[in-house]
Protein backbone atom coordinates (compact mmCIF):
# COMPACT_ATOMS: atom_id res chain seq x y z
CA UNK A 1 0.00 0.00 0.00
CA UNK A 2 1.30 3.47 -0.83
CA UNK A 3 2.78 4.78 2.39
CA UNK A 4 1.68 8.31 1.43
CA UNK A 5 -1.84 7.18 2.27
CA UNK A 6 -0.84 7.18 5.95
CA UNK A 7 -0.35 10.27 8.11
CA UNK A 8 3.18 10.89 9.33
CA UNK A 9 3.93 10.00 12.95
CA UNK A 10 5.91 12.49 15.01
CA UNK A 11 7.28 11.08 18.29
CA UNK A 12 7.43 14.10 20.58
CA UNK A 13 9.91 12.55 22.98
CA UNK A 14 13.62 12.42 23.68
CA UNK A 15 13.23 9.22 25.68
CA UNK A 16 15.06 6.27 24.13
CA UNK A 17 12.67 4.00 26.01
CA UNK A 18 9.67 5.41 24.15
CA UNK A 19 11.34 4.91 20.77
CA UNK A 20 12.19 1.31 21.78
CA UNK A 21 8.65 0.64 22.97
CA UNK A 22 7.21 1.88 19.66
CA UNK A 23 9.68 -0.40 17.84
CA UNK A 24 8.21 -3.28 19.85
CA UNK A 25 4.96 -2.62 17.95
CA UNK A 26 6.85 -2.40 14.66
CA UNK A 27 6.26 1.35 14.55
CA UNK A 28 9.05 3.67 13.41
CA UNK A 29 8.15 7.38 13.70
CA UNK A 30 8.71 9.62 10.68
CA UNK A 31 10.38 12.17 12.98
CA UNK A 32 11.53 12.41 16.60
CA UNK A 33 11.14 15.87 18.13
CA UNK A 34 11.90 16.10 21.89
CA UNK A 35 9.53 18.62 23.51
CA UNK A 36 11.05 21.51 25.42
CA UNK A 37 8.67 22.56 28.19
CA UNK A 38 8.84 23.57 31.84
CA UNK A 39 8.16 20.37 33.78
CA UNK A 40 8.05 21.98 37.23
CA UNK A 41 4.92 21.02 39.15
CA UNK A 42 2.59 23.84 40.17
CA UNK A 43 2.34 24.54 43.90
CA UNK A 44 0.38 21.70 45.54
CA UNK A 45 -0.21 19.98 42.20
CA UNK A 46 -1.13 16.31 42.65
CA UNK A 47 0.76 13.64 40.67
CA UNK A 48 -1.96 12.45 38.33
CA UNK A 49 -3.23 15.89 37.19
CA UNK A 50 0.41 17.00 36.89
CA UNK A 51 1.22 14.07 34.64
CA UNK A 52 -1.79 14.70 32.40
CA UNK A 53 -1.03 18.43 32.18
CA UNK A 54 2.60 17.82 31.17
CA UNK A 55 1.75 15.18 28.56
CA UNK A 56 -0.80 17.52 26.98
CA UNK A 57 1.61 20.47 27.09
CA UNK A 58 4.23 18.36 25.30
CA UNK A 59 1.74 17.39 22.57
CA UNK A 60 0.71 21.03 22.09
CA UNK A 61 4.26 22.35 21.77
CA UNK A 62 5.76 19.81 19.35
CA UNK A 63 6.08 21.19 15.79
CA UNK A 64 3.97 19.27 13.25
CA UNK A 65 1.90 19.71 10.09
CA UNK A 66 -1.90 19.73 10.43
CA UNK A 67 -2.27 16.16 9.19
CA UNK A 68 0.63 14.70 11.20
CA UNK A 69 -0.06 12.49 14.22
CA UNK A 70 1.96 13.66 17.26
CA UNK A 71 2.63 11.19 20.11
CA UNK A 72 3.81 12.42 23.51
CA UNK A 73 3.82 11.02 27.03
CA UNK A 74 4.80 11.82 30.58
CA UNK A 75 5.69 9.32 33.28
CA UNK A 76 5.34 10.46 36.88
CA UNK A 77 6.36 8.46 39.95
CA UNK A 78 4.12 9.25 42.90
CA UNK A 79 4.75 8.43 46.54
CA UNK A 80 1.49 9.47 48.17
CA UNK A 81 1.02 13.10 47.10
CA UNK A 82 4.73 13.52 46.43
CA UNK A 83 6.01 13.66 42.83
CA UNK A 84 9.43 12.02 42.40
CA UNK A 85 10.97 13.46 39.23
CA UNK A 86 14.38 12.75 37.75
CA UNK A 87 17.11 12.81 40.40
CA UNK A 88 19.59 15.65 39.89
CA UNK A 89 22.48 13.60 41.26
CA UNK A 90 23.32 10.31 43.01
CA UNK A 91 22.53 11.87 46.37
CA UNK A 92 19.00 12.73 45.35
CA UNK A 93 18.64 9.34 43.67
CA UNK A 94 19.58 7.70 46.98
CA UNK A 95 17.01 9.84 48.77
CA UNK A 96 14.29 8.83 46.30
CA UNK A 97 15.17 5.14 46.45
CA UNK A 98 15.27 5.11 50.27
CA UNK A 99 11.82 6.75 50.26
CA UNK A 100 10.53 4.04 47.89
CA UNK A 101 12.31 1.19 49.72
CA UNK A 102 9.97 -1.39 51.24
CA UNK A 103 6.83 0.48 50.10
CA UNK A 104 4.25 0.54 47.32
CA UNK A 105 4.06 3.57 45.07
CA UNK A 106 2.23 4.58 41.89
CA UNK A 107 3.54 5.24 38.41
CA UNK A 108 1.27 7.23 36.12
CA UNK A 109 1.97 7.59 32.41
CA UNK A 110 -0.28 9.94 30.48
CA UNK A 111 -0.26 9.50 26.70
CA UNK A 112 -1.36 12.40 24.50
CA UNK A 113 -1.92 12.07 20.74
CA UNK A 114 -2.57 15.20 18.68
CA UNK A 115 -3.66 15.58 15.07
CA UNK A 116 -4.12 19.21 14.06
CA UNK A 117 -6.29 20.80 16.73
CA UNK A 118 -7.64 17.52 18.12
CA UNK A 119 -6.07 15.79 21.14
CA UNK A 120 -6.81 12.33 22.51
CA UNK A 121 -5.39 11.46 25.91
CA UNK A 122 -5.26 8.49 28.29
CA UNK A 123 -3.78 8.22 31.79
CA UNK A 124 -2.50 4.78 32.80
CA UNK A 125 -1.76 4.18 36.48
CA UNK A 126 0.15 1.23 37.89
CA UNK A 127 1.22 0.20 41.38
CA UNK A 128 4.79 -0.87 42.11
CA UNK A 129 6.25 -2.51 45.22
CA UNK A 130 9.96 -1.99 45.81
CA UNK A 131 11.69 -4.38 48.18
CA UNK A 132 13.41 -3.02 51.27
CA UNK A 133 16.83 -2.10 49.93
CA UNK A 134 20.00 -3.18 51.68
CA UNK A 135 22.97 -0.80 51.61
CA UNK A 136 24.66 -3.16 49.15
CA UNK A 137 21.64 -3.14 46.82
CA UNK A 138 21.25 0.61 47.01
CA UNK A 139 24.90 1.37 46.36
CA UNK A 140 25.19 -1.24 43.63
CA UNK A 141 22.18 0.19 41.84
CA UNK A 142 23.41 3.78 42.17
CA UNK A 143 26.77 2.71 40.74
CA UNK A 144 25.07 1.48 37.53
CA UNK A 145 23.95 5.08 36.79
CA UNK A 146 20.79 3.48 35.40
CA UNK A 147 18.77 5.90 37.55
CA UNK A 148 19.83 8.86 35.40
CA UNK A 149 17.07 10.45 33.32
CA UNK A 150 14.39 8.27 34.91
CA UNK A 151 11.47 9.40 37.01
CA UNK A 152 11.76 8.13 40.56
CA UNK A 153 15.48 7.35 39.96
CA UNK A 154 14.84 3.80 38.76
CA UNK A 155 14.10 1.89 35.59
CA UNK A 156 12.02 -1.26 36.07
CA UNK A 157 13.28 -2.60 32.73
CA UNK A 158 16.93 -2.41 33.85
CA UNK A 159 18.95 -3.55 36.91
CA UNK A 160 16.20 -2.18 39.21
CA UNK A 161 14.12 -5.16 38.08
CA UNK A 162 15.90 -7.04 40.86
CA UNK A 163 14.39 -4.60 43.37
CA UNK A 164 10.75 -4.85 42.21
CA UNK A 165 8.99 -8.08 43.18
CA UNK A 166 5.44 -6.95 42.39
CA UNK A 167 3.51 -4.66 40.11
CA UNK A 168 -0.16 -4.21 39.31
CA UNK A 169 -1.11 -2.53 36.03
CA UNK A 170 0.89 -1.92 32.87
CA UNK A 171 4.60 -2.86 32.70
CA UNK A 172 5.10 -0.81 29.52
CA UNK A 173 3.22 2.01 31.22
CA UNK A 174 5.73 1.96 34.06
CA UNK A 175 8.63 2.00 31.60
CA UNK A 176 7.12 5.02 29.88
CA UNK A 177 4.66 4.12 27.10
CA UNK A 178 1.64 1.88 27.84
CA UNK A 179 1.50 0.02 24.55
CA UNK A 180 -2.11 -1.19 24.55
CA UNK A 181 -3.45 2.29 25.25
CA UNK A 182 -0.95 3.93 22.87
CA UNK A 183 -1.96 1.60 20.03
CA UNK A 184 -5.63 2.42 20.63
CA UNK A 185 -4.99 6.18 20.69
CA UNK A 186 -2.94 6.05 17.48
CA UNK A 187 -5.70 4.08 15.75
CA UNK A 188 -8.30 6.60 16.94
CA UNK A 189 -6.19 9.44 15.55
CA UNK A 190 -6.09 7.68 12.17
CA UNK A 191 -2.55 6.28 12.35
CA UNK A 192 -2.77 2.65 11.19
CA UNK A 193 -0.95 0.55 13.79
CA UNK A 194 -1.90 -2.64 11.90
CA UNK A 195 -1.10 -2.42 8.23
CA UNK A 196 -2.77 -5.29 6.33
CA UNK A 197 -0.54 -6.60 3.56
CA UNK A 198 2.45 -4.50 2.57
Ligand SMILES: Cc1cn([C@H]2C[C@H](O)[C@@H](COP(=O)(O)OP(=O)(O)OP(=O)(O)O)O2)c(=O)[nH]c1=O
Pocket residue numbers: 012013014015016017018034035073074075076077107149150151152154155156157174175176
Ligand atom coordinates in the same frame (compact mmCIF):
# COMPACT_ATOMS: atom_id res chain seq x y z
C1 LIG B 1 9.49 4.68 36.32
C2 LIG B 1 10.33 4.54 35.10
C3 LIG B 1 10.63 5.67 34.33
N1 LIG B 1 11.42 5.51 33.20
C4 LIG B 1 11.77 6.68 32.37
C5 LIG B 1 10.82 6.86 31.18
C6 LIG B 1 11.05 8.30 30.82
O1 LIG B 1 12.14 8.39 29.90
C7 LIG B 1 11.41 8.94 32.15
C8 LIG B 1 10.26 9.78 32.67
O2 LIG B 1 10.47 11.09 32.27
P1 LIG B 1 9.50 11.82 31.24
O3 LIG B 1 9.55 13.28 31.55
O4 LIG B 1 8.17 11.15 31.16
O5 LIG B 1 10.16 11.59 29.81
P2 LIG B 1 11.60 12.07 29.32
O6 LIG B 1 11.96 13.38 29.91
O7 LIG B 1 12.56 10.94 29.51
O8 LIG B 1 11.39 12.21 27.76
P3 LIG B 1 10.35 13.17 27.01
O9 LIG B 1 9.79 14.13 28.03
O10 LIG B 1 11.19 13.86 25.96
O11 LIG B 1 9.31 12.26 26.42
O12 LIG B 1 11.66 7.90 33.10
C9 LIG B 1 11.93 4.28 32.82
O13 LIG B 1 12.66 4.18 31.81
N2 LIG B 1 11.62 3.18 33.56
C10 LIG B 1 10.85 3.24 34.69
O14 LIG B 1 10.62 2.21 35.34
